[in-house]
Amino acid sequence: MKKIKTAQLKQLVEAAIFVADAPVSIQRLRDTVLSDFTVAERTLKTVINELTLDYQPRGIQLVKVASGYRFQSVDALSPWLSKLWQETAPKYSRAMMETLALIAYRQPITRGEIEQVRGVAVSSSIMKTLTEREWVKVVGHKEVPGRPALYATTSTFLDYFSLSSLSELPNSDAFDEMAKSIDSTSSLKVLNEAPSEVTDRATENKQIKSDTND
Template sequence: MTQAAKRNTDTAGGNAVLKQIAAISRSLAAKPVETPAPESIRIAEALIFASPQPLKAEAIAARLPKGTDVEAVLRMIAAAYEGRGINLVRVAGGWAFRTPTDLAYALADEAAPPPQKLSRAAMEVLSIIAYHQPATRAEIEEIRGVATSKGTLDTLLEAGWIRLRGRRKAPGRPVTFGTTPAFLAQFGLDAITDLPGLEELKGLGFLEGRVPKGLDVPMPSDSDTLAPDEEPLEADMLSVTPLEVDEE
């Protein structure tokens, strides 16, 4: 076979493959997209509305008819509520109805007492735990450069924003702290990785002036899996009240 004939054969073969791909694409595009049944949408809407916490897609799917595309259901509900006084949003790894932030002014109750604000120390401790978890009290103090009172940790534990994770495999076996789903919900985060990174913090104005060379904002993780240098808490520590935490 001459080189010219071979090129013609290769070209013909390539064109045939392209035609096949195009035919398959047309076939797939022609298939109708199955719309979730109205009853499935109503059930999902009711489940989310009745749940006191953000509801995960898996939990919703378990209550819908078998084979229902739960993601399509959630997209349709979210689209239906877009631009209204209530929105369906992803938060803390689940789905929940929330009022839009731009309507906060209309929902404010002037007669209601102002919400309790966290102290600067509590905000610093919460931020350190969020970014550096699992973290011990000593590690928090090392980052802050000052002592951290037990009362500050108690406040965050009582608020439900931090939890006891385990114990560090180190002398004294100090307790390690991490954040909770309630922390994500409170701050409108779907996952802990939604926390802003170094460049975002600069852009938001939280890191002004000269940033120390080598400053690192770690990629946060709130995995339930213990770190290699952690060990499980004792069974009796899982139900303690904040004031009973013994930081060794």
């Protein structure tokens, strides 16, 4: 195994994360671009922290999401950067976002439990879309008659919405004051505003990353 100078290591890590088509974890860096070198995990983390600081005042930032590290544009620049694309960002129905929010906040949860909270049936197309996008997956079956599937979010969901863990989801307690002033059946609508905001931001970031890779 060869040694590598800190300056070269920093360049290699920066380039690897930049050209990757998905977030890159420390383990993946060690198994791929750094496989020929002796690099302690602590040293690698230090280099990544230095890169993060280097990019803080710039238009592109190095951020950590669930699957690893990636470069993405600063949120505040999105109104202007969005003009680079003629097509509009994908829009998702309120029913889909309500379903996704329930899975995110109450996972693991069955389809029947989602329908019970929403008060309406969850269409098969919604569940199909969420699973095809790999935002949710079946993680088991509830031990009740019929053994319905239990759904939970995935690391792809976290990556897409620029989250490193579920703990970064807006705390439902923050909506308590607003929820008190509306009908209990509307409380869920307030809760769903948070994931909607994250959707817009993450979509824009994903578009920037896609254009950079091209």
